[in-house]
Amino acid sequence: MSVGLRLVPPPVQLSDAPPPSFSHLARLSDDTGLLEHARNAIVRREHGYCVDDVGRGLLVASREPRPSPQVIGLAERYLAFLTHAQAPDGAFRNRMSYDRRWTDRPGLGDWWGRALWGLGTAAARSTAPWIRREARAAFRLGTRQRSTWPRAMAYAGLGAAEVLRMDPRDPDAAALLRDAAATVGVPGPDPAWVWPEEELTYANPTVAEVVIVAGDLLGDEPLLRAGLRMLAWLCREQEHDGHLSTVPVGGWRAGRPKHRFDQQPIEAAATADACATAAAITGDDRWSAPLFQSIAWFLGENDTQIVMYDPLTGGCYDGLTADGPNLNQGAESTLALVSTLQHARTMATRSATRPSGGLA
Numbered sequence: 001m002s003v004g005l006r007l008v009p010p011p012v013q014l015s016d017a018p019p020p021s022f023s024h025l026a027r028l029s030d031d032t033g034l035l036e037h038a039r040n041a042i043v044r045r046e047h048g049y050c051v052d053d054v055g056r057g058l059l060v061a062s063r064e065p066r067p068s069p070q071v072i073g074l075a076e077r078y079l080a081f082l083t084h085a086q087a088p089d090g091a092f093r094n095r096m097s098y099d100r101r102w103t104d105r106p107g108l109g110d111w112w113g114r115a116l117w118g119l120g121t122a123a124a125r126s127t128a129p130w131i132r133r134e135a136r137a138a139f140r141l142g143t144r145q146r147s148t149w150p151r152a153m154a155y156a157g158l159g160a161a162e163v164l165r166m167d168p169r170d171p172d173a174a175a176l177l178r179d180a181a182a183t184v185g186v187p188g189p190d191p192a193w194v195w196p197e198e199e200l201t202y203a204n205p206t207v208a209e210v211v212i213v214a215g216d217l218l219g220d221e222p223l224l225r226a227g228l229r230m231l232a233w234l235c236r237e238q239e240h241d242g243h244l245s246t247v248p249v250g251g252w253r254a255g256r257p258k259h260r261f262d263q264q265p266i267e268a269a270a271t272a273d274a275c276a277t278a279a280a281i282t283g284d285d286r287w288s289a290p291l292f293q294s295i296a297w298f299l300g301e302n303d304t305q306i307v308m309y310d311p312l313t314g315g316c317y318d319g320l321t322a323d324g325p326n327l328n329q330g331a332e333s334t335l336a337l338v339s340t341l342q343h344a345r346t347m348a349t350r351s352a353t354r355p356s357g358g359l360a
Contacts (some may be wrong), residue, residue, distance in 0.1 A: 012299040014292065017344035020064075022071055024315035024334050025057065029074055032100060033081035037330045041313040048097040051111040053331040054081045058118035058135075060338045062125045072128055079122060079131055082115050083138050090144040108147040113155030116142045120159025120173070124166040139163060143172040146179055151203050153180040157210040164217050174218065181214035186226040187233075193254045194233035201251040202267065204234055205274035212274070216281045228282065231274050235290040243301040244268060244293040249319075260303050263320040268297040269336035272343045288347070295344045298337055309337050 028035050028043050034057045037047040061067065061075035085093045091106035092115050119142065122135035139159060147153050157180025163173040184207050185196035196207075208231035215224025238246055245260055246267035252258050272294035279287035293301070298316065300307045306324050309316045315329030316337035 012296050012301055014295070014344060014348055016299050017295055017341055017348070018311065019345060020060075020338045020341040021314035022061075022068075022074065022338065024313050024329060025060075025074060025331070025338065026070060027313070027315075028331050028334070029057075029077060031077065033077060033096070034074075034331050035098075036332075038315070038328055040327055041310065041315050041329045045098045048095060048103075049081065050096075051082065051085050051092050051094045051115050053335065054078045054085075055111065055114035055116075055118035056335045056339075057331070058082065059114075059121045060335055060342065062118070062122040062131075062135075063339070063342055065127075067127055072131075075122065075126065075128070075131055078118070079135060079138075082119060083134065085115070086138055086141060088141075090142045092142075108145055108152060109149060110152045110155065112142065112145065112147055113149075113152035113157075113159075116156040116176075117159040117162075120162040124162040136163070140172055143176045146176075146183075148183075150184050150197075150207065153183040154203070154206045154210040156180055157184075157214065158206070161210070161213040161217055168217075177210075177214050178218060180210050181218075181223060184211055186211065186223070187230055194229055196230075199251050199253045200234070200237070200247045202247070202249075202264075203270055204247055205231065205267070205270040208234060209270075209274035209277050212278055212281060224281070228278060231278055235271070235275070238271065239290075239293070240303065243303075244271065244290070244297045245303050246271065246297070261320065261322045262326075263303070265298070265308060265316050265319070265333040265336035268294045269339045272340045276343050276346070291343060291347070295340055295347075298340055 028038060033049040034054050035043045035045060036050050036053055037044040058075055058078040061071050064071050087106035091108055092112045093102045093104055093106050094111040095103045097103055116139055119135045119139040123132050123139050126132045157177045160173040160177040163170050187194045187196050208227050211223060211227030211230060215227055238244055246263045248260060249262045250259060272291055275287045275291035298308045302320060304320060304324055308325055310329060313329060316333040317325035318328045318330050318333045319326040
């Protein structure tokens with residue numbers, strides 16, 4: 001076992017969750033943007049920046065209800081990066097080298113969707129008026145496009161949902177959210193495989209979440225029920241011996257044994273996001289259980305019983321392997337930790353306790 005890792009015997013408590021910290025994100029950020037990778041906690045400049053992570057960075061910074069000057073400064077930097085990455089037609093470049101050269105052309109992959117998710121969240125939630133205005137303009141430009149990739153559309157749809165909550169009459173956001181849900185689809189009649197795809201791959205909770213929010217915000221009750229059914233089934237599939245065991249790299253297919261590793265922090269964070277959304281929309285306390293499991297995954301209630309973050313740096317380990325965590329602390333994993341700890345803080349503020357029982 002690597003020196004310095006803390007073993008936490010289950011069960012953990014919500015009070016064990018530290019407050020969200022932007023210290024490691026600040027360590028990975030410079031005056032250009034958010035650098036993608038780290039070796040241990042040391043940034044790897046040679047790997048450069050990507051819109052995938054910068055969009056998520058803007059998302060978590062914009063979710064802070066009382067952001068510090070440091071967090072507002074990070075949000076400004078991330079927003080500037082995204083607007084520089086955006087082409088006149090609304091598509092986005094994704095990768096920039098450390099010498100500030102784009103290494104790809106504008107496209108509509110996952111990074112386009114994540115950029116719109118971050119922009120929509122900033123437009124709706126930022127405490128800084130100039131950030132809200134600039135993010136809204138960039139979001140509106142991005143809605144001119146549609147991706148053929150379901151997950152790219154799911155991310156973009158969640159950004160549209162943020163805008164619609166702020167302005168229910170926004171036609172561009174409503175159209176994008178409607179198209180996102182249609183691209184994702186709904187599950188077929190097989191009760192053993194409640195999913196619109198033949199395989200669970202990555203960002204599965206996000207796929208269910210966009211169907212849920214589309215059903216809610218667009219007034220489509222059958223769509224809402226389908227999304228909730230998808231998420232409830234996924235949470236049951238991901239529960240293992242009473243804790244969260246996320247769909248790993250390589251995915252799961254119907255009728256095949258589940259392998260458990262490697263697990264990615266972003267999958268636990270996506271589960272937390274989706275369950276928090278389901279709880280907010282339905283008012284059903286049963287969603288608190290899988291939401292808490294997502295938080296507890298980072299605190300040591302996982303398949304190796306090891307805490308998944310470094311309290312000295314504020315960084316999250318990059319993955320959970322059968323032999324323990326990958327000790328590198330890159331941007332994606334740390335953003336996943338911060339996002340999930342934001343939910344933990346909200347649960348604690350509401351004096352929530354971990355409920356008993358499962359999902360219907």
